[in-house]
Amino acid sequence: FRCEFCDVWKVFGNGMRVKPVEKVLREVEAMVHLGMEDVFLISDNFVGDKPYSRELLRGLVGLRPTLARPPRFHTELTLNVAKDDELLGLFAEAGFGSLFIGIESPNAASLKETRKRHNLFGDIVESCHKIQSYGLPIEASMIVGFDHDTTAIFDEQFQFLQDACLPHPRMHMLKAIRGTDLWLRLVEGGRVVDLDRIYEGELFEGDYYPAQYAANILPAGMTRIELMEGYLELLERLYSWEAFAARMKGFVSLVQRPPEPPREAPSEAAKDGWAQFFASLEPTVQATILELFGHAQRTSPGTTRIVAGKVLQQYLETLKLPHTRQVLEEQIRYESAHDVTKYLAVRGTVPSH
Numbered sequence: 001f002r003c004e005f006c007d008v009w010k011v012f013g014n015g016m017r018v019k020p021v022e023k024v025l026r027e028v029e030a031m032v033h034l035g036m037e038d039v040f041l042i043s044d045n046f047v048g049d050k051p052y053s054r055e056l057l058r059g060l061v062g063l064r065p066t067l068a069r070p071p072r073f074h075t076e077l078t079l080n081v082a083k084d085d086e087l088l089g090l091f092a093e094a095g096f097g098s099l100f101i102g103i104e105s106p107n108a109a110s111l112k113e114t115r116k117r118h119n120l121f122g123d124i125v126e127s128c129h130k131i132q133s134y135g136l137p138i139e140a141s142m143i144v145g146f147d148h149d150t151t152a153i154f155d156e157q158f159q160f161l162q163d164a165c166l167p168h169p170r171m172h173m174l175k176a177i178r179g180t181d182l183w184l185r186l187v188e189g190g191r192v193v194d195l196d197r198i199y200e201g202e203l204f205e206g207d208y209y210p211a212q213y214a215a216n217i218l219p220a221g222m223t224r225i226e227l228m229e230g231y232l233e234l235l236e237r238l239y240s241w242e243a244f245a246a247r248m249k250g251f252v253s254l255v256q257r258p259p260e261p262p263r264e265a266p267s268e269a270a271k272d273g274w275a276q277f278f279a280s281l282e283p284t285v286q287a288t289i290l291e292l293f294g295h296a297q298r299t300s301p302g303t304t305r306i307v308a309g310k311v312l313q314q315y316l317e318t319l320k321l322p323h324t325r326q327v328l329e330e331q332i333r334y335e336s337a338h339d340v341t342k343y344l345a346v347r348g349t350v351p352s353h
Contacts, residue, residue, distance in 0.1 A: 001045075001078070003102075004114045004182045005143070005174065008044045016049040021059045028060070032067050038097065041075040047087060048077075057090035064095060069264065072097030079103060079119050082127035092134040092257050097309070098168075099131065102141040106160035107153060110146035114182070128164040132251055135259040137306060140166045144234070145174035145227050147220040154230040158237050165250030167310045168317075169238060173215035173231050184347075191218040192345040198338075214331050218341070225332055232328045239317045241288045248310055249295050251303075258302025274308075277315075 002009055024041075031039055047053050064070045073096045081087055081099070091099070103124060104116055111119050128138055142161070144153050161169050176183040176192050186192045193216050219227050237243060266274075278286060289311055296304045 046075040046077040060094040076100040109148035150221040194345040255300045
């Protein structure tokens, strides 16, 4: 695939390079021996070479019964996997705890614009439901700020994520990464802001580096300030406990193939840790979590471990939100008082850090 915003195919080419299956299995054994409970199989598209993917997944399925504490696996792939029931079954049987998928947008025009056309074959919500019916929660990468996005995209993204029941979306503002086709196109159009030049010698409240957070583009369908304000509001809506609980309940209700339960009961230390964490939460949040576990127990008991993990992820997201708000509000104040178009990137510009 040749997505416009992506640098992976620019750097590594379009060929798949794989490690021998037997070597992967031995590495997994070593990791389990060292006490690892989660193993991420690094690949920009795990199903890019399907014969290899099937061979490796079958190897992991065979290895699982030999391990005292089988790990949860994670990987990155494309939405195309929704069309392959055999692969989905193998992912579930091998014990995958999440699949990271670049969905990017519910806006078909934006997907065409960025050459993410493989997400246009079939209904995206139905594809997400199909994958998650195997007990495989999707961690979706989502982007706002494409040329075909207007300020309406923030409501569209929120509604899509709620409808698709994606427990833990990762929302981003579009960035033009140096060397990508997007960067080249926008630089030629005078639409890339060189954030490094802006912040040289500047000191901002909170001791942060804004370039890590702010989009570096001049959007076509909205202003930069509208993009940042809409993005921040979208984050706060998505990571409200109410919205999270609705997505999580939806996920649990979709599961038709619950994951294999852990072979061992949680340790006393783990139980104590969870009890202390739960006691630290506000009463309304506690009630939401109890309701979630009750729904899981009634609907799909095998999903309670997934629910617990996603509750912790949700909690961590809520901890990050105040800092994100501080950073973006400072950025908005700065850009409201300064003309950032004086700092447009040109070909050959080298970052200062």
